[in-house]
Amino acid sequence: MIGAAAVALTAALALGAPAPVRVGSKEFTESEILGAMATQALAAGGVPAEHRRALGGTRILWEALLRGDLDVYPDYTGTISEEILGGAVRPDEEALRAALAPRGVGITRSLGFEDTYALAMRRDVADRLGVRRVSDLARLPALRIGFTSEFMDRKDGWPALRARYRLPQRDVRGLAHDLAYPALAAGEIDVTDVYSTDAEIGRYGLAVLEDDLHVFPEYRAVYVYRLDLEARAPAALPALRRLEGRIGASAMIDLNARVRIDGAAPDAAAAGFLRAALGLAPEVPPEYRWQRILARTREHLALVATALAGAILLGVPLGVLAARRPRIGRGVLALVGVVQTIPSLALLVFMIPLLGIGAGPAIAALFLYGLLPIVRNTHAGLTGIPPELTDSARAIGLPPAARLRLVELPLAAPAILAGVKTAAVIAVGTATLGALAGAGGYGQPILTGIRLASVPLILEGAIPAAALALLVQSGFDALEPLLVPRGLRRRAGRVES
Known part of the structure; x- marks a missing residue:
């Protein structure tokens, strides 16, 4: 049984054409937008690229990168530090770059924004209970908590929060990130984890709790790539580096809102940003x-x-x-x-x-x-x-x-x-x-x-x-x-x- 990647590579070699750069993304909206943005930036730079979207969590994409099934995917410095390197390296770009190089992996500079983890509650519930900081949760053991499945097991997720803040809650369930907001709004859960650039924070008027003991590291957005990509596609890294420092937090929130609230396709949202910010003209053919x-x-x-x-x-x-x-x-x-x-x-x-x-x-x-x-x-x-x-x-x-x-x-x-x-x-x-x-x-x-x-x-x-x-x-x-x-x-x- 041959995977689609092997089939595409074999066909490309047989025809004498360069194999496309394979861009991956995780199964949440922001990652898919950043994956689409990388794919379009590569294509605009003359590099054939294909986007393999919504592939799963961090480990799946990381292992796919190491195997050569992927060439590039978007990630965050804190996630690389904690989930991939086990917390042994601080979430500093240069330190991460030095630690990843022996594995044949590199990272770009920050894309210009940080998307950190945070805990959020409905504002009326937080006001009624007097909750402003994560440490305030320690006195409310009966709270119903719903975390994303990955956050439940991440070293920088619920296990770290529970240990550092000594949180007593036991009614903690796992659910999809995109279902947490409706559950929170409906009062089915009291607390959930959010990404700081989520458009739903403003849409639902949520209260984001202060991480007063600073459990969460920095999560600056970067592209993770195979170091051999430069030899295989010399124009790829310059194309990706055009995005470094160009995406501010407010711009990322707007992009997420366009997709999640306004219903735009991730490809269309990414293309609109590239046209406005970089003057690129990516082709996004209409799809019926x-x-x-x-x-x-x-x-x-x-x-x-x-x-x-x-x-x-x-x-x-x-x-x-x-x-x-x-x-x-x-x-x-x-x-x-x-x-x-x-x-x-x-x-x-x-x-x-x-x-x-x-x-x-x-x-x-x-x-x-x-x-x-x-x-x-x-x-x-x-x-x-x-x-x-x-x-x-x-x-x-x-x-x-x-x-x-x-x-x-x-x-x-x-x-x-x-x-x-x-x-x-x-x-x-x-x-x-x-x-x-x-x-x-x-x-x-x-x-x-x-x-x-x-x-x-x-x-x-x-x-x-x-x-x-x-x-x-x-x-x-x-x-x-x-x-x-x-x-x-x-x-x-x-x-x-």
Whole structure:
């Protein structure tokens, strides 16, 4: 299974064209805007570039950079210091640059703004409880706290706050950053973590608490890049450096507001800034909804078809083995059953370090999930054949291979086809998670819609995914007359005669 990155690189080399610079971004709005800005600045500087957006958290992008799946992504000095370097290096640009160089990684100078972590509350709640500083939370153990999932486990996040401020709260839950603001506004939680450049702070009139013990380090925005990029694309770093010091905090807040509140696309917001601040004229071709749906459909079908083909090629022989060798069969069925119990998101994330970002992890996860119904149904179909039929085949002298091909598999065909159909429908739904690894598909508009609280965007992915699942199921029903012997077909609950 070859990831999309490897395919693109191979094709580019084959054509003699330079491989595009691969720009990544995390799954929050500001990172996606900065990723789009870098991509457009590179293209304006004559450097082919592609943006792999909303790939996940810090570790996923960092590992992708080290593997060479990415060349550039936006990050923050405090995050690099704490999350990547374990707090061993202060969040100073020169110190970080010296620590990263042995790993083949560099950073630009600050883009011009800091986006620090902070805790926020509804202003009326903060005023009523007399909360102005983070240390004030220590006397309010009953507060309901909702933190982003990454913040819950970051060394510079909740563990550091809890230890330094000796906070007693136990009702602390993890949730998506983009869902925290509506939850806070609705009174479902009392405190959440925010980024200081979030447009929602002003929109909801939130009170930002003072970090009076200075737990959070400096988080100056920079681009992190592979040092070998300069040799591969000499014009890339000069293009990126044009952005150094050009994005102020107020400008970043306005950009976030354009996307999150006004509904502009990140690419359009980035292009508008580059035109106004740098005089660049990045090309952002109009993208119509039908074009997006068509592109996502192609990506989704490629993921499902590749994974399903692999699951059939391995699953049917494993089912035959399980039926022919009962002792081995118990182990095979147990193994594929255990795989099915692993949460799909966990399995996908586990595959990323092994296969990189792109289609590879998604295909591998879908392939593994497709094995159980195919193996189990093949085993059930073969072991459910009446003994007298197999005895008759032996009596006329058919060897085992011919008996399997001419008698047993045709008799087991209805069960096998049902297993393949189940695996295909499961794959259509589960493939939406592939967007978290940069595999595209219908999950891309769903994740973007959740981040922007946009129901139309969510439906843009959810409705085609549901329609595709129904279409796949109908397609397998239509295949049944071609694959299942006439006497074994089911119609209106009866066997055809």
